[in-house]
Amino acid sequence: MGISRGASGEAPRERQRAVHFGCALAGVPSLELHRMKTQRRQSVSAATFLCALALIATIARAADPLPSWNDGKAKQSIITFVEKVTTPTSPDFVPVAERIATFDNDGTLWCEQPLPVQLYFVLDRVKALAPQHPEWKTKEPFASLLRGDVKSALAGGDHELLELIMATHTGMTTEEFEKIVKTWIASAKHPKTGQLYTEMVYQPMLELLAYLRANGFKNFIVSGGGIEFMRAWAEQVYGVPPEQVIGSSVKTKFELRDGQPVLMRLSQLNFIDDKADKPVGINQHIGRRPIAAFGNSVGDRQMLEYTQSGRGARFMLLVLHDDSSREYAYGPALGLPDVKLGAFTPALYDEAKAKDWTIVSMKQDWKRVFPFQK
Numbered sequence: 001m002g003i004s005r006g007a008s009g010e011a012p013r014e015r016q017r018a019v020h021f022g023c024a025l026a027g028v029p030s031l032e033l034h035r036m037k038t039q040r041r042q043s044v045s046a047a048t049f050l051c052a053l054a055l056i057a058t059i060a061r062a063a064d065p066l067p068s069w070n071d072g073k074a075k076q077s078i079i080t081f082v083e084k085v086t087t088p089t090s091p092d093f094v095p096v097a098e099r100i101a102t103f104d105n106d107g108t109l110w111c112e113q114p115l116p117v118q119l120y121f122v123l124d125r126v127k128a129l130a131p132q133h134p135e136w137k138t139k140e141p142f143a144s145l146l147r148g149d150v151k152s153a154l155a156g157g158d159h160e161l162l163e164l165i166m167a168t169h170t171g172m173t174t175e176e177f178e179k180i181v182k183t184w185i186a187s188a189k190h191p192k193t194g195q196l197y198t199e200m201v202y203q204p205m206l207e208l209l210a211y212l213r214a215n216g217f218k219n220f221i222v223s224g225g226g227i228e229f230m231r232a233w234a235e236q237v238y239g240v241p242p243e244q245v246i247g248s249s250v251k252t253k254f255e256l257r258d259g260q261p262v263l264m265r266l267s268q269l270n271f272i273d274d275k276a277d278k279p280v281g282i283n284q285h286i287g288r289r290p291i292a293a294f295g296n297s298v299g300d301r302q303m304l305e306y307t308q309s310g311r312g313a314r315f316m317l318l319v320l321h322d323d324s325s326r327e328y329a330y331g332p333a334l335g336l337p338d339v340k341l342g343a344f345t346p347a348l349y350d351e352a353k354a355k356d357w358t359i360v361s362m363k364q365d366w367k368r369v370f371p372f373q374k
Helices: 002-008 012-025 030-060 074-087 117-132 142-146 157-170 176-186 205-213 227-231 233-237 277-285 300-310 347-354
Strands: 102-103 218-226 245-255 261-270 291-294 313-320 358-361
Touching: 002 313, 030 227, 030 347, 074 205, 074 291, 074 313, 074 358, 117 300, 142 233, 157 245, 176 227, 176 261, 205 218, 205 227, 205 291, 218 227, 218 233, 218 277, 227 300, 233 300, 245 277, 261 313, 291 300, 300 313, 347 358
Parallel strands: 102 218, 102 291, 218 245, 291 313, 313 358
Antiparallel strands: 245 261
16 A cells, blocks of 8 residues: 555655665765754744844834924934834944943922922922921021922021921831821922822933933933832832932931831931932942943932943933923023022033033923823
């Protein structure tokens, strides 16, 4: 019956023997034939895998990763940088572990005018605690705050601000403070827009955070704001977990309360994460120099300088607030109005131009500013 035996499995084995016999006659050992077949299959698989990667990369590049950014120099500089540090064949390729990006918070990721958000938190805390402190009615800077005169309350500068923070942020456990912040941030609203402060985040920067994260970057917030204040909501709003938040802090102390271990927040300053101390905080918390840094004011200058001084490809960006209709316009760079907090000075502008930092014009480079805007 001959060939019909193939249905029972005998013919394939006979053909296999014949092939091996033919190879032997040709001087090719059967084991070598098997190795050749294996190599062919591996080559095909590798080629298929590479084609798939190329296709994924093409699709990723085809989709706009920053849809709320207008096409222009600023947007293109971001995309060009990300592509060159994430492309394995690029001379500027950076391993995933070294893709560190640092972001200031106030004025860079969310609105800081007419006051930084944490100052509104301080104001509400003073009002809430006032019944327990009758002396605040005549004691500055509390008396001015209770009258609604924020300008006078902060006229003394950092000293008065520090006194307010110590009075409203300490004398409790870290868990108690976190609960207070979460309760407040869930309902507190911006005085101009009536939107929750968590809606006063910049849509283009949310897209940038996501774009970097999708390309293997680890994003850190490096802010002069309170570290425990930001950690309470940063993951929900920005996708940045608590361990990737760096900020100013008060001293804490381990205690046993009713037999339970707690950390008490003391009325003592621990660290101010601003200006020249931002690189210090980065070194202490991260242990790697960022390859990308994002800010908006003189308080971020040293962070950008520190980032640029490293080897290899680097990216530095400053947000310029020049859109009075959709947000606020302030500088005083380019003749914009001056502000006490969050200033973008002419000197900073000149340095950014000289060092080829990317300057983002909120008015020109962003299609929309906040998520709630059409």
